[in-house]
Amino acid sequence: MSPVSSSRRRFLGQSAAVVAGTALLLGVQPSGAIAALADNGAGEPSAGDFVPNAFIRIGTDGRVTLVSKQPEIGQGIKTSLPMVLAEELEVDWNTVHVVQGDLNPVYGSQGAGGSTSTPTNYDNFLRLGATARTMLVRAAAQTWNVPVSECRAGNGAVVHGASGRTLGYGALVRTASALPVPVAKEVRLKDPATYRLLGTRVGGVDNALVVSGQPLFGIDTRLPDMLYATYVKCPVPGGRPVEANLDAIKRMPGVKAAFLVEGTENLNGLRPGVAIVADSTWNAFRARKNLKVTWDEGEGARHSWSGFLAAAQAASGQPGAAVMRKDGDVDAALAGAARTVEANYVYPFISHASMEPQNCTAWFKPADGTLELWAPTQNPGAGQALVATTFNIPKDKITLHITRSGGGFGRRLSSDFIVEAAAIAQKVKAPVKLTWTREDDLQHDHFRAGGFHFLRGGVDEQGKVVAWHDHFVTFANRVEKKESDGGSASVLQPGSGGNLSGDEFPARWLANCLIEQTPLECRIPMGPWRAPGSNVFAWVFHSFIDELAHAAGRDPLAFRLDLLGDKDLVAGTGERGVPYNVGRMRNVLKAVAEKSGWGKRKFARGQGAGVAFHFSHRGYVAEVAEVTVSREGRLRVDRVVVVADIGAQIVNLSGAENQVQGSVIDGLSTLMYPALDIDKGRIVQSNFHDYALLRMPDTPLRIETHFLKTDYPVTGLGEPVFPPLAPAVCNAIFAATAKRVRELPLSETDLSWS
Amino acid sequence: MSKYTLNVNGKAQAVDVEADTPLLWALRDTLGLVGTKYGCGIGACGACTVHVDGQPARACQLPVSSIGKRRITTIEGLDAHAMHPLQQAWTELDVPQCGYCQAGQIMTACALLKQHPQPTDAQIDDAMAGNLCRCATYVRIRAGIHRAADIAATGNGKGKA
Numbered sequence: 001m002s003p004v005s006s007s008r009r010r011f012l013g014q015s016a017a018v019v020a021g022t023a024l025l026l027g028v029q030p031s032g033a034i035a036a037l038a039d040n041g042a043g044e045p046s047a048g049d050f051v052p053n054a055f056i057r058i059g060t061d062g063r064v065t066l067v068s069k070q071p072e073i074g075q076g077i078k079t080s081l082p083m084v085l086a087e088e089l090e091v092d093w094n095t096v097h098v099v100q101g102d103l104n105p106v107y108g109s110q111g112a113g114g115s116t117s118t119p120t121n122y123d124n125f126l127r128l129g130a131t132a133r134t135m136l137v138r139a140a141a142q143t144w145n146v147p148v149s150e151c152r153a154g155n156g157a158v159v160h161g162a163s164g165r166t167l168g169y170g171a172l173v174r175t176a177s178a179l180p181v182p183v184a185k186e187v188r189l190k191d192p193a194t195y196r197l198l199g200t201r202v203g204g205v206d207n208a209l210v211v212s213g214q215p216l217f218g219i220d221t222r223l224p225d226m227l228y229a230t231y232v233k234c235p236v237p238g239g240r241p242v243e244a245n246l247d248a249i250k251r252m253p254g255v256k257a258a259f260l261v262e263g264t265e266n267l268n269g270l271r272p273g274v275a276i277v278a279d280s281t282w283n284a285f286r287a288r289k290n291l292k293v294t295w296d297e298g299e300g301a302r303h304s305w306s307g308f309l310a311a312a313q314a315a316s317g318q319p320g321a322a323v324m325r326k327d328g329d330v331d332a333a334l335a336g337a338a339r340t341v342e343a344n345y346v347y348p349f350i351s352h353a354s355m356e357p358q359n360c361t362a363w364f365k366p367a368d369g370t371l372e373l374w375a376p377t378q379n380p381g382a383g384q385a386l387v388a389t390t391f392n393i394p395k396d397k398i399t400l401h402i403t404r405s406g407g408g409f410g411r412r413l414s415s416d417f418i419v420e421a422a423a424i425a426q427k428v429k430a431p432v433k434l435t436w437t438r439e440d441d442l443q444h445d446h447f448r449a450g451g452f453h454f455l456r457g458g459v460d461e462q463g464k465v466v467a468w469h470d471h472f473v474t475f476a477n478r479v480e481k482k483e484s485d486g487g488s489a490s491v492l493q494p495g496s497g498g499n500l501s502g503d504e505f506p507a508r509w510l511a512n513c514l515i516e517q518t519p520l521e522c523r524i525p526m527g528p529w530r531a532p533g534s535n536v537f538a539w540v541f542h543s544f545i546d547e548l549a550h551a552a553g554r555d556p557l558a559f560r561l562d563l564l565g566d567k568d569l570v571a572g573t574g575e576r577g578v579p580y581n582v583g584r585m586r587n588v589l590k591a592v593a594e595k596s597g598w599g600k601r602k603f604a605r606g607q608g609a610g611v612a613f614h615f616s617h618r619g620y621v622a623e624v625a626e627v628t629v630s631r632e633g634r635l636r637v638d639r640v641v642v643v644a645d646i647g648a649q650i651v652n653l654s655g656a657e658n659q660v661q662g663s664v665i666d667g668l669s670t671l672m673y674p675a676l677d678i679d680k681g682r683i684v685q686s687n688f689h690d691y692a693l694l695r696m697p698d699t700p701l702r703i704e705t706h707f708l709k710t711d712y713p714v715t716g717l718g719e720p721v722f723p724p725l726a727p728a729v730c731n732a733i734f735a736a737t738a739k740r741v742r743e744l745p746l747s748e749t750d751l752s753w754s
Numbered sequence: 755m756s757k758y759t760l761n762v763n764g765k766a767q768a769v770d771v772e773a774d775t776p777l778l779w780a781l782r783d784t785l786g787l788v789g790t791k792y793g794c795g796i797g798a799c800g801a802c803t804v805h806v807d808g809q810p811a812r813a814c815q816l817p818v819s820s821i822g823k824r825r826i827t828t829i830e831g832l833d834a835h836a837m838h839p840l841q842q843a844w845t846e847l848d849v850p851q852c853g854y855c856q857a858g859q860i861m862t863a864c865a866l867l868k869q870h871p872q873p874t875d876a877q878i879d880d881a882m883a884g885n886l887c888r889c890a891t892y893v894r895i896r897a898g899i900h901r902a903a904d905i906a907a908t909g910n911g912k913g914k915a
Contacts, residue, residue, distance in 0.1 A: 213790070356793075669890065
């Protein structure tokens with residue numbers, strides 16, 4: 001087999017390059033910013049507004065408008081990034097008006113993924129706010145003809161300390177607008193100790209609209225004379241329609257058009273299918289129930305989960321296709337170990353199941369060849385780019401309005417629903433809203449890949465880990481790659497999160513370590529799912545570490561502290577390796593031990609505590625779970641204690657705690673319930689009746705959140721709390737029942753005890 | 755197509771749709787009341803919860819032709835000033851993440867509070883089990899229901915926190 005490529009790490013590398021570009025771009029002049037603001041319903045900026053940069057506008061009436069550049073998917077960024085501007089700008093948050101920016105190069109990168117929105121924008125946004133405030137203070141000083149040093153800004157006004165004179169920002173707009181934008185070294189940031197907004201609890205800026213049911217989401221888009229579409233793809237990804245009863249469909253009530261869409265080979269792009277366009281969503285949905293399609297299902301139809309399982313088991317007895325890491329001599333170390341453990345871990349494909357099904361509204365105007373899009377997307381730039389390349393439309397003819405998204409979880413980093421809407425719009429030449437059914441959404445996801453880990457480990461007489469071997473069997477799509485000579489070759493590319501770094505904890509810490517990886521070829525499209533890779537690797541590795549701790553007869557938390565060791569930093573491997581700050585992880589682990597009272601309580605049978613930690617998305621997180629398992633094997637999570645170090649500042653405490661609670665419960669949900677079966681290349685499950693997710697009654701009784709404030713950069717919180725939850729709970733289940741969970745979902749394991 | 759007159763949020767509303775059209779799509783596509791959300795189409799997620807004669811119902815499972823004169827209340831009609839105790843509590847406690855399911859959560863919780871003005875956690879579990887929240891804001895939904903109960907009991911929302 002061909003060597004696997006390192007897609008995940010390459011993605012991270014690209015992100016870093018984009019960040020650098022953004023930093024430079026934010027110094028741009030205000031002309032582009034005015035156009036962008038006018039685009040999103042904030043009203044025409046009057047010529048007299050003070051627009052120091054693309055994100056801030058102050059009217060002569062003192063009204064402050066701040067632009068949210070990042071897509072809002074429930075992570076709270078539409079509230080938190082404007083808060084950063086407002087803190088340095090010194091304005092009263094309650095008077096600020098926040099608007100969502102469209103896709104516009106003036107804003108820099110607008111992708112909301114990888115928990116990067118905060119770390120890549122935080123410092124810039126402090127500076128943007130401070131720059132505007134500096135100009136307003138200078139404008140006041142100039143007006144009063146006093147030294148700038150005697151003036152200070154606060155609460156939307158500048159005060160001259162000596163005379164007590166005050167000018168509101170609105171009154172300073174004209175003067176400030178005429179001033180040059182100060183260079184960076186002339187702008188002084190606030191001392192974080194004086195922050196009045198950052199770190200407080202602030203409600204989401206759209207909450208009032210959410211609770212009153214006002215239009216917000218992509219699916220709420222309504223345009224004059226809009227049509228409604230549904231799009232039917234082959235149940236086997238990679239398949240295509242040969243023929244369909246289109247004439248009969250066109251005679252169905254309300255149907256305006258029905259046609260085949262040729263599509264492309266790209267499993268994550270415009271897949272071939274049948275479009276039905278009607279005068280209402282329901283008339284389109286009803287018509288598709290009568291649709292009869294002859295499909296060419298393609299090679300994917302021979303695949304099944306049971307077949308993959310057998311292939312993985314066969315692969316486990318062979319050397320891996322690729323060696324991700326090899327240190328020392330694992331076989332010799334295992335032979336010399338005091339105790340050894342072998343275990344196989346397996347997890348299924350899962351769907352994102354965002355509550356708002358994928359949808360996009362598109363309007364193609366033949367007169368000038370422009371295309372206007374309204375999309376609930378995490379990745380508007382990628383959506384525009386996919387549409388541009390698929391249809392050969394210049395990017396400057398594609399306008400993309402970013403709507404609020406009803407959940408993201410990585411699903412909306414993909415742009416398949418956008419390119420489908422664009423394909424349909426070009427045929428009907430009218431505004432058209434494509435809405436996926438829940439069944440479409442569940443079965444035509446870009447899935448979190450399943451996986452298989454075949455593990456061996458050993459501990460010595462002192463209870464130290466002396467050997468670690470993981471053969472990871474993963475899933476990959478065959479893709480054409482351009483070669484340096486201009487030709488192309490097909491390679492197997494593991495799905496997002498299906499590529500195991502040789503640096504994953506605890507590999508870097510061990511003298512004898514072998515990490516191998518073998519891809520199974522499949523035609524199932526895969527994509528990033530909240531904390532890609534980490535969302536399962538943490539479960540596998542912290543479960544297996546727990547097995548080794550118990551084999552060694554050690555306390556699982558002390559065993560982990562020993563494993564982390566006493567270094568402060570462990571370097572990454574190679575140019576792109578990510579350093580691991582061991583000191584930060586030790587601190588969160590010690591803190592979670594203290595906050596949870598680890599080891600201080602005696603649990604009755606059927607009750608127990610478990611611990612796990614994980615570093616991902618720049619965050620260091622440790623969690624302790626306390627559970628009760630009934631004799632019949634029913635799990636209840638009584639308490640989860642989370643300690644997270646995401647740097648020097650929590651931006652919005654309310655939003656941050658909401659993310660922690662949501663990540664904990666999402667982690668528990670994903671552990672307990674969802675799984676997709678694959679039969680004849682099809683996803684078997686279709687809707688929430690057979691694809692279960694956690695509901696209110698399973699919600700943990702107590703979730704306690706602690707943030708360790710450190711001197712490190714401010715980083716994101718959409719993902720890093722998710723990974724440690726499942727292993728903490730499974731380790732607690734073992735403590736309670738002596739049953740080790742090695743397969744997801746939890747329902748595959750009988751937890752009953754007597 | 756057939757013409758139906760629906761009583762929605764206290765107003766008679768004419769819709770001209772096929773008889774089997776679910777109330778959900780008549781509300782969203784015909785009347786432009788998009789606060790009621792499509793989540794699953796099979797009555798399994800609760801995102802489309804409305805009240806029919808005061809009782810919670812799944813709008814995706816109700817053909818327009820079956821409704822007759824029964825009174826429909828949607829999230830838009832829950833309170834004239836969007837100041838229902840649940841709406842106040844949801845805002846005060848910053849319950850939503852993405853917010854997509856919250857209209858359905860509030861409509862279900864509203865029916866619960868009518869039946870049990872001071873519900874226990876067990877009663878909340880029972881009543882709310884039909885409403886999915888993919889962002890998993892359940893901790894705050896639970897707290898929001900308790901808070902709304904207090905607001906309703908004290909009248910002005912300034913009672914015990």
